[in-house]
Amino acid sequence: MSTTATAATFDPAEFRKALGTFATGVTIITACAPDGTLVGLTANSFNSVSLNPPLVLWSLATNSLSLEAFRGAEYWAVHVLSADQEELSGRFARRGEDKFAGLDLDEGPGGTPLLKNCAARFVCRTASQYEGGDHLIFIGEVLSFDRDESAPLVFHGGRYAHATRRDPADSKPRSAHLAGSFGEDFLGYLLGRSHFRFFAQIRPHLADAGLSDEEFYVLSSLTLKPTLSESDLSIGLNGVLDDRSQQAVQSLVGRGLARRSPEPSGADEGAAYELTESGRQCALRLIAAAKAVESQVLERLGYNDAQVLKSLLNRLLAVIDPEGKTLWDSASGPVSEPT
Ligand SMILES: Cc1cc2nc3c(=O)[nH]c(=O)nc-3n(C[C@H](O)[C@H](O)[C@H](O)COP(=O)(O)O)c2cc1C
Missing domain, CATH: 1.10.10.10 (Winged helix-like DNA-binding domain superfamily/Winged helix DNA-binding domain)
Known part of the structure; x- marks a missing residue:
């Protein structure tokens, strides 16, 4: 390990970097606030929790402009972004603009805005909310989902990245006598x-x-x-x-x-x-x-x-x-x- 730190001493920037080694997909979470305002943000804290019952979670920073809207919304939707949706991710990561302007939307329960052309979508009903330090953790029961075959957008080390299938040949052990010779791997x-x-x-x-x-x-x-x-x-x-x-x-x-x-x-x-x-x-x-x-x-x-x-x-x-x-x-x- 190149860096070790304890809770009392560690530097927040280093902590972020260490967390960033965990490669994730990228989602946009949307909801319709009780007053009808549409809210949404880019989030990579999404994860699966349970298959039966079907539960997922994500966490929202308590300084988010959408905090009250998500707190009060009965439904929300998770959109797993596909590799070609980096621009959309950027749009929903910016604060204080009309993130939905010009987007072609489907409508979910309670008026939840649903984005199109994502790798997967999960429509959820809030099951529980927990405080978690400077974030609020939402657990949702999945009411419906859809998906397509597109490759996902990936986030790693604070940057967008690509996910690509490994060629089965990559993990084949190479015989020692071939290691130094000219061959198919050159x-x-x-x-x-x-x-x-x-x-x-x-x-x-x-x-x-x-x-x-x-x-x-x-x-x-x-x-x-x-x-x-x-x-x-x-x-x-x-x-x-x-x-x-x-x-x-x-x-x-x-x-x-x-x-x-x-x-x-x-x-x-x-x-x-x-x-x-x-x-x-x-x-x-x-x-x-x-x-x-x-x-x-x-x-x-x-x-x-x-x-x-x-x-x-x-x-x-x-x-x-x-x-x-x-x-x-x-x-x-x-x-x-x-x-
Ligand atoms: C890849 C990526 C992942 C993010 N993940 C989260 C997250 O899980 N939770 C969160 O609250 N903000 C997350 N953010 C930051 C929010 O998208 C950003 O603060 C957004 O502006 C919040 O919008 P709002 O204040 O309008 O709600 C992430 C941003 C990026 C680019």
Whole structure:
């Protein structure tokens, strides 16, 4: 253990951090106050208590603006948020605004507002309330519930997180003689094979347009800004392409898909290039085809795991390419998508 503390000495911030090691889901609890006001807040203190009778609990800070409303409400509803509801969680964690404005609601008993598209919902009747230090603990009898298959939003260490299924292969013991050898577990193999198989699905579209991978990279980078200098291009393609980008630019120019811009680029930035109209059409068609391939792959992976994968790849890039700049950081005036 890196930190030990006793009740007499411990620091509240450290106590919070220690509690935050317990990963939870995220819920929004709603009720209709006796005067008809709708109240709701984000809460991760939710937990199950009993299966028979069906009971759940959560606790509310005694300084909550909704304290009196929940104290007096006979019914309340717990909404377990799905992975794509982080924004809704943020909205219900802010005090003093109309949290329900513009939301499409169902109505539960006693006018309880019910949010839509959650991972699960439990409609409850208050069974007991207990004081618990600076919180009031509510125990509710579950009257009804529904759920869908969406992945849950997770809260851990004071931040939102992703939950993803573990691959059964992750827990398989690896034989000692394989531990030091090149194999299926090697990151380079997994990344390389993923890249190769993914691009194998895009390449037929490039072949139809008579373009190489390099030419496609340059062509698609040129959609990010009206003109790109040679130095912009090398930022954009840094880590994706080596000095083959110059050859690819010249080939695009030779085929009438790009041209040297009449606008001079800044000092030391080299020549500037822009797409011709046919280059723009070609780029948009190929990007749309590449995005369609991406959608099919990500749909099979599922929304949540797709988010997890992208988040981890971004973190990997931050580790192995910490100085890496991208054109996205400064891109302005991208070429619009086809309608
Ligand atoms: C992930 C997360 C979990 C939270 N859990 C609780 C909780 O269990 N109980 C609580 O009283 N507040 C909790 N809060 C804080 C409330 O959502 C926040 O204080 C809210 O503004 C209270 O609104 P109100 O004062 O309008 O009732 C949590 C906030 C977040 C972001």
